[in-house]
Amino acid sequence: MTQNSLRVLHFYKTSFPDTMGGIEQVINQIARGANKLGVQTDVLSLTPSRVTSTIELNGYLVHRARLHLQVASTGFSASVFSRFSELAKKADVIHYHFPWPFMDVVHFASRVRKPTVVTYHSDIIRQKYLLKFYRPLQNKFLSSVDHIVATSPNYLSSSDVLKKFSDKVSVIPIGLDKTSYTQLSLDCLNFWKKQFGSKFFLFVGLLRYYKGLHILMEAAQGIDYPIVIVGAGPIERELKAQAAQLGLRNIHFLGHVSDEDKVALLTLCYGIVFPSHLRSEAFGISLLEGAMYGKPMISSEIGTGTTFINVGDETGLAISPSDPVALRQAMRYLWEHPEQAAAMGKRAEQRYLKYFTADTMVKSYVDLYGELVKNHYSRQGNNGALER
Secondary structure, rough: OOHOOEEEEEEOOOOOOOOHHHHHHHHHHHHHHHHHOEEEEEEEEEEEEOOOOEEOOEEEEEEEEEEOOEEEOOOEOHHHHHHHHHHHHOOOEEEEOOOHHHHHHHHHHHHOOOEEEEEEEOOOOOOOHHHHHHHHHHHHHHHOOOOOOOOOOOHHHHHHHHOOOOEEEEEOOOOOOOOOOOOOOOHHHHHHHHHHOOOOOEEOOOHHHOHHHHHHHHHHHOOOOOOOEOOOOHHHHHHHHHHHHHOOOOOOOOOOOOOOHHHHHHHHHEEEEEEEEEEOOOOOHHHHHHHOOOOOOEOOOOOOOOOHOOOOOEEEEEEEEHHHHHHHHHHHHHOOOHHHHHEEEEEEEHHHHHHHHHHHHHHHHHHHHHHHHHHHHOOOOOOOOOOO
């Protein structure tokens, strides 16, 4: 069979256009890129909406089952079993996105007999007590799939879980397609330039516990550099309260902004600050966006993909996690050394072009899909012939 006749089913708890997080962005980039290479793609996810109709998005199909219950960030659905089985029958490859414990249940209940690949986005960090009960199922699930993809060599070398399955793990870094980003108008650029000028630090992302923004609040004391925070999330209120308590006038919370506004802010900003301090931050899509726009970066060394994107003293500065003094010093260094900061930004863009384009990521996945199908049907003794 050829890759042009491949059909792939992605399965994760959420997807575009319902939610716009990092994993959803990865699925979207793979799906739209694979479509350009002739690979038919379906995405199945859960939605709290009563509207579960299939829609077409960027050349692929998005199917949504009703979300019935959510516990410890894990969505459950009674109707997804039949939807998954139906779509899996049509697929040549099932592409799972980990972690999502309910996905493991669906996998085994549906008795999948197709080639399977898991993109391992993150260890389970926060739910340590629940992990003790889930671990047997996790290990059984990861043992059952044909291949596992880590998103960076850093994460592969630092994850105890991935080490157990190293014989079937490969690394495919997450990639972005800059041409898929909204075209920036001069009016939008000028609007934000009037607001903040062209020398400010930028954070983009969901406001979650592991993003280290409380550390950024502490680091912002005693400096007057403008710091723009784009995004919303569960800790937004407490961060604003912390900023008020500390008397910070240089912190600007923008909440959600449009895609064009985000592009304008990425274009204008002086540097990216990304203080995530826990391994829950497995990669850092918005950090990669900073590299794509040629910006120097500040991130913490937490043994994950953040310092695969941002190489210390090359594309920016890598600091110890949970250290507001180090973060303040890093911002001060970039601010006071514009030539070095610009050079780091240039190297960041070059590194993006070398390792992190969507084209590179998508080609690696499409090649992997083809190899998995070939091996799967060869083992069945039909010389690779496709039987659905």
